[in-house]
Amino acid sequence: MLVLKKLTPALLLGTACFAAGALVARPTAPEEITVPMLRAAQQLMGISFSEAQLDSTRRNLTGYRESYEALRKLDISNSVAPAVVFDPRPLRLRQASLVAATTTPGKLPEMAKVKLPATRDDLAFYTVRQLGELLRTKQISSEELTTFFLARLKKYDPKLHCVITLTEELALQQARQADQEIKAGKYRGPLHGIPYGAKDLFSAKGYKTTWGSVPYKDQTLDEDAAVVERLRAAGAVLCAKLTLGELAQGDVWFGEKTRTPWDITKGSSGSSAGSASAVAAGLLPFAIGTETLGSIVSPSTACGITGLRPTYGRVSRAGAMALSWTMDKAGPLARSAEDCAIVLAALTAAGPDARDPATMQAPNAFRYAFGTNLKKLRVGYVKKAFDQDYPTKANDQASLDVLRKLGVELVPIEMPAIAAGSLRFVLTAEGAAAFDGLTRSGRDGQMVLQNRFAWPNTFRSSRFIPAVEYLQAQRARSLLIEQMDAQLKGLDAYITPSFSASLVVTNLTGHPAIALPNGFTAQGLPTTITFIGQLYEEGTLLALAKAYQDATEFDEKHPPLTF
Numbered sequence: 329m330l331v332l333k334k335l336t337p338a339l340l341l342g343t344a345c346f347a348a349g350a351l352v353a354r355p356t357a358p359e360e361i362t363v364p365m366l367r368a369a370q371q372l373m374g375i376s377f378s379e380a381q382l383d384s385t386r387r388n389l390t391g392y393r394e395s396y397e398a399l400r401k402l403d404i405s406n407s408v409a410p411a412v413v414f415d416p417r418p419l420r421l422r423q424a425s426l427v428a429a430t431t432t433p434g435k436l437p438e439m440a441k442v443k444l445p446a447t448r449d450d451l452a453f454y455t456v457r458q459l460g461e462l463l464r465t466k467q468i469s470s471e472e473l474t475t476f477f478l479a480r481l482k483k484y485d486p487k488l489h490c491v492i493t494l495t496e497e498l499a500l501q502q503a504r505q506a507d508q509e510i511k512a513g514k515y516r517g518p519l520h521g522i523p524y525g526a527k528d529l530f531s532a533k534g535y536k537t538t539w540g541s542v543p544y545k546d547q548t549l550d551e552d553a554a555v556v557e558r559l560r561a562a563g564a565v566l567c568a569k570l571t572l573g574e575l576a577q578g579d580v581w582f583g584e585k586t587r588t589p590w591d592i593t594k595g596s597s598g599s600s601a602g603s604a605s606a607v608a609a610g611l612l613p614f615a616i617g618t619e620t621l622g623s624i625v626s627p628s629t630a631c632g633i634t635g636l637r638p639t640y641g642r643v644s645r646a647g648a649m650a651l652s653w654t655m656d657k658a659g660p661l662a663r664s665a666e667d668c669a670i671v672l673a674a675l676t677a678a679g680p681d682a683r684d685p686a687t688m689q690a691p692n693a694f695r696y697a698f699g700t701n702l703k704k705l706r707v708g709y710v711k712k713a714f715d716q717d718y719p720t721k722a723n724d725q726a727s728l729d730v731l732r733k734l735g736v737e738l739v740p741i742e743m744p745a746i747a748a749g750s751l752r753f754v755l756t757a758e759g760a761a762a763f764d765g766l767t768r769s770g771r772d773g774q775m776v777l778q779n780r781f782a783w784p785n786t787f788r789s790s791r792f793i794p795a796v797e798y799l800q801a802q803r804a805r806s807l808l809i810e811q812m813d814a815q816l817k818g819l820d821a822y823i824t825p826s827f828s829a830s831l832v833v834t835n836l837t838g839h840p841a842i843a844l845p846n847g848f849t850a851q852g853l854p855t856t857i858t859f860i861g862q863l864y865e866e867g868t869l870l871a872l873a874k875a876y877q878d879a880t881e882f883d884e885k886h887p888p889l890t891f
Contacts (some may be wrong), residue, residue, distance in 0.1 A: 358393065361386045369792060375768065377788055383741050384780050388789035396797050398750040399804050401869060410802030411809060412654055415685050422682035433673035433867075435666060436518070437667070444468060452480060452610030453886045456667040459613055460518035463510060469802035470510070470521030474503035474565050474636030480611045481568055487891050488609060489584035489593050490602035492528045493569040499523065502565040509563070518670050519728035525615040527603050528569040528592025529576060529649035532556050532657075537648045540581035540599075540772040541574040553647025553679050555616050557657055561675035570602030570615055570638050574775050575763065576623060576651050576781050582776060588630045589887040592855055597630035599623040603661045604631040604882045609889060614662040614671055618648065620655045621755060622827075623702050626660060628843040629826055634873075634883060635661045636668035640838030641686035641692065643675045652758040654802075655835055664883050665842060665873035669696060674865060678788050686702035690864050697867030702734050704784050705868075708815075709823030709829060720855040723847035724825050727857045728877050731823070736872070741822055744811035748833045751808070753793055758784070767791070805836055812837045820868050826858040840866050842873045845882035854885070 365391075366382045377385065395434035415422070442461040445451060451459070452472070462468045482746035485491045490783050506521035531537045538545045573579050579586045579601035586601035589609035596605040600617025604627030607615050610782055619637045628635030636659045643658040650656060650738060674695045680687040702799045709728060712720070732738060763783070766772050772784035780786070788872050810835065816822065824830040824845055834841055840863070843856040859876075861869030877883045 336805045359391050373387055375579055375791055381402045381788055385789045387793055392753050392793060395746045395750040395753055398747055398799055404803050408806050410799050411805035412802050419682055420503050426680055426682055431679055433694055434535055434696045436696060437698045440786055445505050451476060452732045455663045456522055456613045456670055457518060459522055463521040464515060464687060470503040470506040470565060474567060475500050476565055484609055484611055488587050488589060488605050490571050490586050490605040491568050492571050495535055495566050495568060499565050499567040506563050506854060512522055515562040519674050521565060522613055523565045523567045525568040525570045525574050525603060525606055525612045526556060526566060527600055527617045529572055530555055531647040532566060535569060539575055540572040541675060542582045543771045546580050547770060551647050554644035555675055558675050558678055567612060567854045570737055571605055572601055573598035577783055580776055591630060597626040600627050600661060604628055604633055607661050608633050608887060610886060614660055616658060617661050618656060618658045620652050620830050624659055624661060625826055625843045629856040633661055634664055634668055636672060637841045638672060638866055639840045641689045642689050644681035646681055646683035646686040649764045652755045653757055657775055665870050665877055669870045692864055695867050698874060700868060700871040702736050703822045706737050706739055706818060708739045708819045710743060710824045710828060711740035713825050713828040716810055723855050724857050727846045734875055734879055735856055743829055743833060744808055744815060746811060748805060748808060748836055751836055754801050756786050757793045757798050758788040760787040786875045809837050816862060821859055821861045824858050824860060826856045830860060834860055839863055840869055842869060844873055844876060847882060
């Protein structure tokens with residue numbers, strides 16, 4: 329029989345205590361979480377952290393307990409299931425259920441003729457679409473273009489610290505193959521021969537996949553991630569594995585801090601740090617990043633580029649590092665919404681991927697919708713967020729004015745009542761499980777960042793999250809999803825400041841988002857505004873975003889690169 333009396337203080341941690349065999353509600357004023365409590369609790373769990381580690385952990389647990397209290401105020405009926413779906417099918421049966429035929433996204437808008445610039449350096453800031461036309465019309469070869477971008481990566485990386493590994497040999501091989509195919513009339517589409525980079529949490533055969541972290545800096549995974557496979561099928565040329573903050577947190581990795589080319593004294597934000605920095609500096613036409621809780625939107629803002637976070641499950645994460653299975657998403661960072669659409673089309677052309685069950689939930693394939701009549705769109709805007717006093721308010725208000733002038737109907741909306749911040753420990757609990765071996769082995773001590781909010785302490789803290797509270801949070805997440813769906817009823821999309829509450833909410837609900845450059849701060853740093861789409865309706869979202877960019881010039885701005 330397990331004697332609970334000695335361990336009772338440790339079991340408080342925001343749950344309940346046992347008395348006389350009955351479950352009794354905890355007192356109104358919760359007892360302070362102490363190191364002795366955690367020392368006893370870790371004995372129950374079979375883990376062992378140092379006194380200093382437990383001291384850092386206890387402060388995080390106080391915050392977790394506040395989240396538990398907030399969630400307990402929700403009236404969740406027994407009929408509400410967690411926002412996690414069990415799939416009993418083995419990989420073999422999931423593969424059998426896939427539709428064999430590939431999907432086609434439709435036609436892109438007509439574009440003006442593109443000519444090779446007199447100054448070759450101007451190519452650095454051409455869009456994917458423009459570069460694709462130069463390749464299609466044989467004004468430049470993929471090998472020439474690839475060599476050009478490889479040279480820029482080598483030239484500017486020493487200041488920007490955005491590259492972990494150059495894949496030069498592979499890039500030149502793929503470029504030459506693209507040239508042969510284009511010459512032979514086997515044109516694959518607008519990405520054929522286009523150089524790109526991938527965040528170094530995506531695996532690529534023959535190259536290290538470091539996850540930006542010291543314990544994994546020599547790791548080689550003998551597979552190509554799904555995004556690498558699908559872009560290769562579209563004819564794209566992989567030039568570099570790009571930086572990310574360690575294990576997808578921030579912009580600090582084992583080789584330095586990745587910088588924004590607008591001001592190299594500042595970081596590029598994270599965690600898709602290198603992807604954003606490289607595109608902004610014209611070192612690559614586009615790159616692939618990921619977002620769990622802001623990792624595409626935030627670096628896109630710091631670097632002044634366009635970043636698309638597709639609907640959860642739209643793009644396969646097979647071969648990518650897992651941080652949160654229920655929140656991770658992969659998407660493109662590029663110069664324009666149209667470029668993002670072209671890349672998304674390639675990433676989804678083969679349909680769902682049995683290796684990533686989340687891709688099998690999409691009710692429809694991605695299709696271009698650039699012919700959308702803007703005057704028929706109903707677009708919400710989060711009035712409370714825009715009414716607040718915040719640094720980029722003037723730029724955001726100007727963005728709303730642009731949409732009004734385009735004839736878009738703007739409708740004030742509110743966000744769901746549930747405090748989404750109370751659900752954030754879902755991410756840390758899943759991350760702690762994904763890296764449980766790292767934590768228990770003590771190798772997390774090799775990581776660069778070791779402060780209270782860095783992954784090592786967060787993963788240790790998450791070891792004390794009760795399973796009941798995790799599942800309750802997932803049930804509250806189900807309610808959040810329903811509330812969000814009700815709030816967006818009758819709308820085609822909505823607009824929000826990039827760093828409002830919507831960032832957390834929509835990463836939990838899985839809605840697609842695109843961050844668009846919309847001006848500069850007084851210090852000359854770029855700002856963005858974020859458009860949010862309906863689930864699985866990236867076509868309409870991208871059409872709205874393209875219309876905004878066609879009416880403005882912010883997506884055409886680029887840093888002077890005087891360093």
